[in-house]
Amino acid sequence: MKTMRTIAGHSFPLNVLFVILNLAGLTLTTIGFHDSFEANKLLFVSIGLVLMLFSAVALIFFKGRLMIATVSRVIVGSLFIVSGLIKANDPLGFSYKLEEYFEDGALAYRIKELFGAPGFSLEYFIQHALVLSVIICIVEIVLGVLVIVGGKMRFVSWLLVITMLFFTFLTWHTSTCDAKQKFVDRDTYSLVDAKEAQLADNKMEEAKTNKDVKIISKTSKEVVVEEMKSPQCVTDCGCFGDAMKGSVGRSLTPKESLWKDIVLLYLAIWIFAAQGIIKPNNVRQNWIYVPISMLLIAGLSWVFDWYFPIIFSLIAIFAALWTYRIRNRFIGNHVGSALVVALLCGVFIVYVLKYDPLRDYRPYAVGNYLPDLTKNGDPGKYQSLLVYKNLQTGAKKEYDGSSKEFMNSKIWEKTKEWKYETMVNKEIIPMRLPSIDTAQFNPSRSIRYLSEDELQLDAVKKQLKNRKITGLRLMDKVTKEKVDIAEVEYNVESYPVDTYTILDTILVENPELSDVSIRKFLFTAPKVIVVFSKNLKEFDLDHLDEIKSVAAKAKKAGIPFVLVVGSGDDEIAAFKKKHNLHVPIFINDGIELKVISRANPALVVLRYGRVKGKYTGNSLPTFNWIQSHLLAK
Incomplete structure (x- = not known):
């Protein structure tokens, strides 16, 4: 008779201890490779690896594989669900990240390099990035649920390891990419x-x-x-979308992302190793494993400041368990459970694609004060270090040239033992860009393309007051040709008195004023309604009449209304003419417009630079609602 394997193994207390030691060893090893602990790297890594090796052997000897696999299932399943939900919350944003990887100089270059295939390309997948984004999100969530409930573990464990090998390769590529190589x-x-x-x-x-x-x-x-x-290095793997930036303040570094995936791969390998002895959870096990998973999911939700994953996970897990328990011939199994969870994911993704992310982590989210987000960067801190090389051993030492240690070492005098090699700049505090880069967010328009619609805007009128400045009309004494220049540009070296005659003082175009920008206006205006369109060619025309209605009523109420687009001047003129549109239109970088909203168009209401409301075309409010709910005093 075949013995039923239980989580206890040969000794429940000892296996609990070995699991704790194994996870502690994994933690110490991971910490040891973090830049913050570089001084104690050898100590942490040595202790960590010894603990991992000892506890792994002990777990196998005491038949504790099932116990550590169960712990791994709870951890991996919870992380997969939350990670998948964060990506599913913004599938378009994740597709943009995939597009970066599919560029010819990004991930493809690694394949070209490793397999000697210079013609290899992933650019074909750029057009399918959104579909792939949706598939990856759903697979990740479904795997997370099945891992927790113990469904189809032979197949799931294989898929889990393959998925983690792929993610680990991706983050390894990101963390080791060198833009200087060829x-x-x-x-x-x-x-x-x-x-x-x-x-x-x-x-x-x-x-x-x-x-x-x-x-x-x-x-x-x-x-x-x-x-x-040169490779196109992707600096952010997109593992948690914009969630970490919006909640913690920064994304994981490429190296941190790599180690996160290494840890998950290690845990997935334990699940894989125990696939033959993992059975679907019974009722008692579900009452233990599911609540523990929910606690982990709640902790991650707290980190990401978004508690929807708790609700969704509960619904998804209970839906999967209910489907399995009904014992229906066709769907009463774990395949049916997977389909039900996939359906729930699909409904959620369709909703966010139609109405924008449920939780907006981007800097232009409702409630954010935009001017502050242009100043929250950090220039970083760097230290210049002198590098000396030992002529016998090849070992290198770094010194701060102004430090007491360097002065006392007198290493520059030890020319037979040490040789100065170079100077390096070491990063002490990483530079962090502001959430909103003013170079990227600067809605503006060339003066030569301004129409009556833009010229009626007070912010434009104020800037154009300086359009004309004092100038001089000169005449070339030989050719009799007349030249108009700004007074500040006049000098005798460029316009010698024996060659040029000053005819008159006139007003000329200010050479320093070629464009007008409304960024300051948007940041300070008491009330303003802005419609953003990343590309007029893809503008959803089904909502144009609603937008024109809001614009007309805003004009009557004396509330500024502007359209900011990522298209060129000729395209703007053609669009306005075709659709009889008479609103001020300004141009901004299209990439930043993708950050503002995934929808095209999107309507944003600002008060003194604070985002009071943001709506996609599918959820446009009426002007009366905007005025009474968002712009009322």
């Missing part, structure tokens, strides 16, 4: 397509002077070009 890239340009043919001509011309560009082959139909390029 890789060989091979591109094929079609001579049939006019745009590609032009690019091919440019590359062939460049190859004549640039040794990094080589023409491999040329036919009547295509040109193959091999080029040395």
Whole structure:
């Protein structure tokens, strides 16, 4: 008769102790590799690895695999659910991150390098990034639920390890990417397509002077070009979307993300190793494992300042358990449980795609005071260190040139033993960019393209008061040609008196005023309604009439209304003419507009720079509602 394996193993108390020691060893090893503990790295890592090895052997000997696998299931399952939900909360944002990875110089360069395949590319997947984003989110949440309830563990454990190997590879790539190195890239340009043919001509011309560009082959139909390029390093893996930035204040560093995935991979391996002895939870086990998982999920929800994961996880886990318990021939199993959880995820994702993320972690979230978020960066702190190399051992020492230690060492005098090598700048406190970069958020318009709609805006009128400044009209004595310049630009070196005659004092265009910006206006205006569109070509026209209605009523009420877009001047003019639109329109960087809202269009209500409301086209309020609920005194 086959013996039923229990979580106790040969000795419940000893296996509990070994599990604690194993996790403690894992924690110490991870801490040892963190930059903050570099001084004690050897100590932490040595103790951690010894504890892990000893406790792992003891767990196998005392048949405690099931116990550590159960602990791992609770930890991994909880993290997968929360991590998947955070991505599912903003699937468009996650798809943007995937697009970064799919760029030719990003993840693809690593494949080119490792397998010697210069023609390899992932760019095809850019157009499918959103679909892949949704699939990854759903798979992550479904895996988390199944791991906790113990469903289909043979298949799930395989999928879990494969998923974690992929994520670990991704974060390893991110943490080790060096933008200074070069890789060989091979591109094929079609001579049939006019745009590609032009690019091919440019590359062939460049190859004549640039040794990094080589023409491999040329036919009547295509040109193959091999080029040395620098990688496009992704600095943020996107593991928790914008959640960590919006709640903790910063994202995980690439190295921290890598170690997070290494830890999860290690725990997944324990689950994989015990796959044959893990059975679906019985009622008693569910009453233990589910509450513990919910406590972990609640802790993570507290970290991310978002408690929806607790509600969703409870619904998803109980839905999975109920589906399994009904014992229906077709869906009363763990496949049915997975389908039910996937359906719940799908409903949630459809909702956020239609109405924007349920929890907005971005700097332009409702309630945020935008001016403050342009000043919350940190320039960082750096230390210049002198590096000396030992001529016998090759060991290196770093010294602060102004420190007492350096002066006492007199190492510069020990020329037979030490040699000065270089000076390095060591990061003491990392530089942190402000949440809103004023270079990225600066809605503006060239003066030459201003229409009557923009010119009626008080903020524009104030800036144009300085449009004309005092100037001089000069005449070339030889050619009789007249030249108008600003008075401040006049000097005898450029315009010698024997060549030029001053004819008159006039008003000229201010050369320093070529654009008008409304950023300051948006940050200080008592009331303003802004519609953002990242691309007018993709503007959802179903909501244009509602927006025009809000604009017309805002104008009557004396409340400024502006449209900020990521399109060019010609496209703006064509859009206004086609749709008979008469509102002030300004241009901003399209990437930043994606940050402001995933929707196109999105309506934002500001009061003195504070976001009072933000709405997608599918949830546009009426002007009367905006006035009574958001703009009333």
